[in-house]
Amino acid sequence: MTQPLYDITPARQARTFAGKVSVRVIRAGWFRPDAGGFFGVVPKPLWSRLVETDDRGRLHCRLNLLLVEAGGKRIVVETGTGVRMTDKDRDIKGIEGGDPAVALRTVGVDPASIDFVVVSHLHYDHAGGMVDADGRPNFPRARYVVQRDEAEAAHGDELRLQGIMEVEQLDLVRAAGQLAEVQGEVELVEGVRVLPTGGHTRGSQAVLLGTAAAGQAGSRAIFWGDLIPTRWQIPVRWTSAYDDYPIQAVEMRNELVSRAAAEGWWCYFTHDPGALPIQIEATERGFRVKEDA
């Protein structure tokens, strides 16, 4: 069965978390990361039990955005790859679609109705869609929320980061007066907060959804960014070759996954091709996806 390139799940009804925070997943296309890079230090005999690769050794992953509605505001999390890459790059990375504005319109949402855009970090598959083909912000009214550490790293002189951060996109958004650089944990509207995690990149951030007040299991959710890109990386020591700060990534994953399991947080993953959200449980052999959640 072929799945549509652009889609929204669940189709009609959103999932709602404490504080009337409603969340839907917008499927904004596909991309095919190199499996060896994606699983980093994890031996193939382990990860290949979970997932198959194509004839070029790549995984078939989604570009998932979130559409969040809370406190009368609309928030999009992530922007996909956008459309400014070369055809050669799109072919190597196996990108299909990737245009966040087209994805939103396809599911009946006007990009001009978005108040905030949260960008987890500045890699191409998350920040590439900040602007359109002509360099104009894809979300004309929105403030784009990026951690200051991330913006500074993108403009820094570390050799490893040269050419892999979307500096041009960032600067176009800044020039349009729409960049909101934040530092640390910030609540955008009640029940929607960005949470710096580092690990994957210096200024990576996750998004915590739902107010804490209720305190009931399952009343909150988390969007992991690339700290945990799919359910396959729930074993917290499974560090990707794209994690710039692997020790920090493992520690932070362990801390947050422990909380997610203990408090029943629902989990949304940016590159997971399966049905979302899921919950995590702690077992004697480590963390795993909770079945029939």
Ligand SMILES: [Zn+2]
């Ligand atoms: Zn990614």
